[in-house]
Amino acid sequence: MTMTIATPNQDRPAKSQPRGLRGLLRMRETGLILIILALFVVMSFASEFFLTWANMRAMVMAFAVEGIVVVGMTILLISGGIDLSVGSVTALAMVIAGLLFLNGLDPWTASLLAVAACTAIGAGMGFFVTKVGLHHFIVSLAVMVIARGLCLLGTGGRPLGLYTLPPEFKFIGTGTVGVIPVVVIIFVTVVVAFDFMLRRTTMFRKVFYTGSNEKAAAYSGIRTKKVVFLTTTLCSALCGLAGVIYMARFGSAQPTFGVGMELNVIAAAVIGGASLKGGSGTIFGAILGTVLLSVVSSSLALLDVSVYWQDIIRGSILLTAVTVDHYLNKRRG
Amino acid sequence: MPASTTDDNILTIAGLTKSFGAIQALRGVDFELRRGEIHAIAGENGAGKSTLMNIVDGILRPDSGKIYLDGNEVRITSPAMAQRLGIGFVHQEIALCPDVSVAENIFMGVTASSPALLMDYRAIESRAGEILGQLGDIDPAALVGTLSISQQQLVEIAKALTLDCRVLILDEPTAALTEREAQTLFGIMRELAARGISIIYITHRMAEIFANCDRVTVLRDGRYIKTMNVAETTPAEVVSAMVGRVIDDLYPPKMSDEEKSDEIILEVRDLTDRNRFSGVSFQLCKGEVIGLAGLIGAGRSEIARAICRLEGEITGEVLLHGTPLDLGSYAESIARGIVYLSEDRKGDGLFLDMSIATNISALRVEQVARFGVLIDERREAELARTLGARLNLKYGNTDQPVSALSGGNQQKVAIAKMLSVNPQVIFLDEPTRGVDVGAKAEIHGILRDLARAGVGIIVISSELPELIGLCDRVLVVREGRIAGTVSGSEMTEDRIMYLASIGEEERLVS
Numbered sequence: 001m002t003m004t005i006a007t008p009n010q011d012r013p014a015k016s017q018p019r020g021l022r023g024l025l026r027m028r029e030t031g032l033i034l035i036i037l038a039l040f041v042v043m044s045f046a047s048e049f050f051l052t053w054a055n056m057r058a059m060v061m062a063f064a065v066e067g068i069v070v071v072g073m074t075i076l077l078i079s080g081g082i083d084l085s086v087g088s089v090t091a092l093a094m095v096i097a098g099l100l101f102l103n104g105l106d107p108w109t110a111s112l113l114a115v116a117a118c119t120a121i122g123a124g125m126g127f128f129v130t131k132v133g134l135h136h137f138i139v140s141l142a143v144m145v146i147a148r149g150l151c152l153l154g155t156g157g158r159p160l161g162l163y164t165l166p167p168e169f170k171f172i173g174t175g176t177v178g179v180i181p182v183v184v185i186i187f188v189t190v191v192v193a194f195d196f197m198l199r200r201t202t203m204f205r206k207v208f209y210t211g212s213n214e215k216a217a218a219y220s221g222i223r224t225k226k227v228v229f230l231t232t233t234l235c236s237a238l239c240g241l242a243g244v245i246y247m248a249r250f251g252s253a254q255p256t257f258g259v260g261m262e263l264n265v266i267a268a269a270v271i272g273g274a275s276l277k278g279g280s281g282t283i284f285g286a287i288l289g290t291v292l293l294s295v296v297s298s299s300l301a302l303l304d305v306s307v308y309w310q311d312i313i314r315g316s317i318l319l320t321a322v323t324v325d326h327y328l329n330k331r332r333g
Numbered sequence: 334m335p336a337s338t339t340d341d342n343i344l345t346i347a348g349l350t351k352s353f354g355a356i357q358a359l360r361g362v363d364f365e366l367r368r369g370e371i372h373a374i375a376g377e378n379g380a381g382k383s384t385l386m387n388i389v390d391g392i393l394r395p396d397s398g399k400i401y402l403d404g405n406e407v408r409i410t411s412p413a414m415a416q417r418l419g420i421g422f423v424h425q426e427i428a429l430c431p432d433v434s435v436a437e438n439i440f441m442g443v444t445a446s447s448p449a450l451l452m453d454y455r456a457i458e459s460r461a462g463e464i465l466g467q468l469g470d471i472d473p474a475a476l477v478g479t480l481s482i483s484q485q486q487l488v489e490i491a492k493a494l495t496l497d498c499r500v501l502i503l504d505e506p507t508a509a510l511t512e513r514e515a516q517t518l519f520g521i522m523r524e525l526a527a528r529g530i531s532i533i534y535i536t537h538r539m540a541e542i543f544a545n546c547d548r549v550t551v552l553r554d555g556r557y558i559k560t561m562n563v564a565e566t567t568p569a570e571v572v573s574a575m576v577g578r579v580i581d582d583l584y585p586p587k588m589s590d591e592e593k594s595d596e597i598i599l600e601v602r603d604l605t606d607r608n609r610f611s612g613v614s615f616q617l618c619k620g621e622v623i624g625l626a627g628l629i630g631a632g633r634s635e636i637a638r639a640i641c642r643l644e645g646e647i648t649g650e651v652l653l654h655g656t657p658l659d660l661g662s663y664a665e666s667i668a669r670g671i672v673y674l675s676e677d678r679k680g681d682g683l684f685l686d687m688s689i690a691t692n693i694s695a696l697r698v699e700q701v702a703r704f705g706v707l708i709d710e711r712r713e714a715e716l717a718r719t720l721g722a723r724l725n726l727k728y729g730n731t732d733q734p735v736s737a738l739s740g741g742n743q744q745k746v747a748i749a750k751m752l753s754v755n756p757q758v759i760f761l762d763e764p765t766r767g768v769d770v771g772a773k774a775e776i777h778g779i780l781r782d783l784a785r786a787g788v789g790i791i792v793i794s795s796e797l798p799e800l801i802g803l804c805d806r807v808l809v810v811r812e813g814r815i816a817g818t819v820s821g822s823e824m825t826e827d828r829i830m831y832l833a834s835i836g837e838e839e840r841l842v843s
Contacts, residue, residue: 202702205691213685216680
């Protein structure tokens with residue numbers, strides 16, 4: 001095909017202007033890092049225990065497993081969905097793996113089946129959303145309650161003590177390689193892998209297209225329902241993985257684990273730049289959001305602030321973040 | 334105050350301007366409305382009729398100019414304020430709540446501003462009955478959703494009348510009405526005018542203007558052209574004022590006789606979609622630009638979207654270069670090189686908050702990816718730059734969000750998106766809607782060049798001069814069927830309008 005249109009601005013330098021959307025996203029991530037660093041500086045003066053190896057390790061351990069769920073939630077949010085069931089599904093993974101183990105299965109197979117069960121739950125939610133046409137919010141609300149009910153039913157409401165878990169399995173949750181906890185290695189691997197895929201692969205680019213404007217995505221030949229089905233399934237599968245790691249770490253399966261986790265996870269993703277309208281968000285930003293919330297919790301605990309205040313402060317941070325976001329968006333639009 | 338503001342005029346507009354970005358919608362429009370007259374505003378699509386009325390109704394704010402009501406200057410800042418001033422607006426699209434009764438709909442505005450806590454259903458129903466009694470036989474307790482479109486239109490008018498309006502604006506109210514319903518509406522309009530209510534009647538149907546209106550004001554390209562007494566003018570004079578724009582030099586030259594080819598790119602045989610269209614057959618030859626004309630709702634877009642498999646269930650045959658196609662989805666259609674440019678650029682054409690580069694690659698991201706999997710941002714930007722240059726796209730860099738571009742440049746991004754897959758056939762639905770004149774001419778040039786390079790181009794447009802200026806052949810669609818094909822010297826606005834609306838405008842052919 002030949003064209004005869006003049007080409008006057010082909011050689012226009014590409015660096016002359018602020019780098020659009022991506023520039024703003026970078027700005028947000030830089031901003032989060034600065035806030036986290038500032039908190040570090042302030043806290044290292046405020047408490048002698050803050051900048052200690054033990055505290056750092058405790059903090060990282062606290063958000064590393066939840067961070068895996070944040071990855072799934074962020075991808076789901078980008079595609080335009082949301083999942084309120086993450087806490088219950090994570091607990092259900094623990095309970096399923098725990099029960100199978102107590103019934104004689106080896107812990108690895110039990111874990112694999114638990115992750116598969118969670119994946120199936122995600123696929124089920126995906127079915128109700130894309131085929132039946134219900135809203136993510138309602139479907140996942142129902143599953144949140146159902147999964148929690150299954151947890152309590154399966155355990156009679158009491159934690160399952162898994163004292164006979166073999167040490168090589170517990171290594172996943174409690175072991176270290178050198179000084180680095182295995183949990184952190186898994187977390188970093190998941191984060192780096194999905195961050196890369198989300199930024200670079202055609203498959204995940206379609207997640208952005210779908211979330212940004214589902215109709216325009218359909219008008220670009222993208223099968224948007226399939227995309228939403230897969231992101232819904234992925235989020236639950238990652239909850240399953242997180243649940244199994246928690247089990248290895250705690251050496252028990254707790255049916256009431258993860259109550260309220262969904263709020264923390266959504267807050268982290270949104271603070272990190274994911275939009276509830278879909279179409280925007282990064283794994284890196286979401287993890288920074290997780291780190292920020294975790295540093296704040298840890299700081300408040302060290303400063304002897306009542307747990308009740310902690311919730312109030314976390315909520316306020318979320319509100320501030322989305323307000324700032326709203327104004328940035330307005331200026332951009 | 335302009336000298337023309339006399340006691341006769343209820344509404345006077347002087348020097349109104351309004352622009353949307355680069356598009357100048359109104360350029361110093363003057364307008365006078367006398368008490369108790371029916372005053373038509375005529376003009377083609379995009380002439381500025383709706384913008385002008387939206388300003389009078391307070392939906393839009395003018396950039397400059399003045400509005401006088403009863404000789405006093407007013408600033409109308411919201412539709413609620415327009416209502417208080419006695420201006421009622423019946424929009425072209427019906428905006429009623431379908432699940433609520435006629436009476437409640439009629440008094441919605443009154444109820445909203447009433448201090449009473451409880452609804453007095455009996456009172457509003459009896460008052461609604463009184464008002465409706467003047468208009469036609471409609472039960473005030475019926476749910477609006479159960480009424481016909483024309484009855485709903487009457488409810489809209491009743492709603493405007495409850496607000497004690499002195500100026501009533503009707504925006505193409507007969508578009509959805511049958512001939513008889515329209516006649517009833519005209520009777521009501523004349524009664525209202527006799528009671529001293531002034532009516533602004535927006536339309537492009539000459540017959541309605543000449544049968545019902547006292548005066549007519551013509552707008553063209555956002556300019557005030559002239560106001561005429563209907564009794565002293567002729568339809569031909571009004572039409573020539575409306576369509577008098579110079580079009581010849583804005584369009585690229587058409588296919589010459591030497592370029593004519595027998596090679597058929599796309600052939601459609603007896604395409605039928607049960608509820609939308611039937612028996613659609615046409616051939617698109619190499620080098621040709623085909624237009625699809627028709628009134629809104631005739632089925633033009635539906636035909637295009639059905640061929641691309643974006644919607645509908647079709648029977649019939651579609652052949653590409655002589656090979657029958659059996660496409661299951663739009664993805665398969667894209668793979669075969671048949672693409673559709675949406676009429677709603679912002680709604681479903683573009684990802685507004687994503688970058689230029691990611692928009693342009695969206696139809697086939699795999700082509701800028703290594704092994705078809707890993708996106709190479711440099712190749713993606715390169716694709717955007719290459720196509721951007723071909724289309725003379727004005728942009729800072731390819732990372733900019735599309736929302737930062739002007740309407741014309743956004744449209745070029747949407748076209749670049751289509752070209753990214755080297756299509757064989759492109760359906761373009763209103764390709765120059767909301768695009769400024771310069772970019773419009775460029776887009777026409779691009780389409781002609783593509784046709785010359787062997788790409789099949791099918792343009793859907795509501796703007797007749799565009800179809801006439803750009804296309805080699807125009808198929809006129811009426812009520813889901815191809816009512817006729819025009820080409821060469823037969824391609825005139827009158828002829829196309831005649832085919833599109835069955836002789837409704839026949840008396841105009843002069």
